[in-house]
Amino acid sequence: MTIASSLEERTLQLREEGWVTVPGVFTGSQLDALREGLAIALDAARSEGQILFREGVDVNDRSVRVLHLLDQHPAFRDMVEYRTVRDLVSSVLGAHYLLSSLSANISLPGSESMGMHNDLMAVLPEPWLAPYGTNLFICLDDMDEENGATRYLPGSHRFTTNDMASDDDLRRTVPIPASAGSIVAMDGRLWHTSGANRSADRPRRILIAFYVASFIRTQYNWGALLPEPVKGALSSSLRQLLGLDEGNMGVRLGYAAFSGTKQGVDPHAH
């Protein structure tokens, strides 16, 4: 597959294939800051006794999940707002979306593939008729098949119900290799999993930024989760991205009655 290089090409690939890789988004000091932020967040999670192995999601404790990042380092706040990131998200979700969660999966040698899933199922019951969510995987290390690159099932962003998936799917998945600093963006309907890390000594760290259409309830209750001093220092656009001020009152779903015109508007349009 050729690399989509313009926003239009990326939007098209996301629509047609259900995913796209954008190489080299974070480099140099930005990438270093994200890695530093993750190390700090991991230390904090350990010292607070947070559970890093998510039983029922991952197979063994070689998959280390860090669930709280946003308040741990400014690099994360900058990252979720970064222009390339927002352009990618808008290309799937349009203008009205929220950050549902921001976490990390550190896949250590010996980690196994988690269950096959799409990400919309975490926030929305089937049928999944439109890409009401998009997940961005921000690679902090090079990832390839050996160290557990994310794997996806081709064509599965067209599955609308759970029973369109089968036990055989994992075998038919394809890895998405990506270099450190790249973003792998996925349509929330695409079925995927983490790859097994078969390397001897190559951990694979990714940040997972999941964005949802703004009528969906976010996985994290940001208002309750973030410490007051952190919330107080957020930019207004970041407050909006986290749904801190308006609740769901900003949601209009595009219906004509709210637009003040007689023109019908497709509520599912993006």
Ligand SMILES: O=C(O)CCC(=O)C(=O)O
């Ligand atoms: O770690 C990966 O490659 C994928 C993680 C994932 O799909 C998830 O946590 O939902």
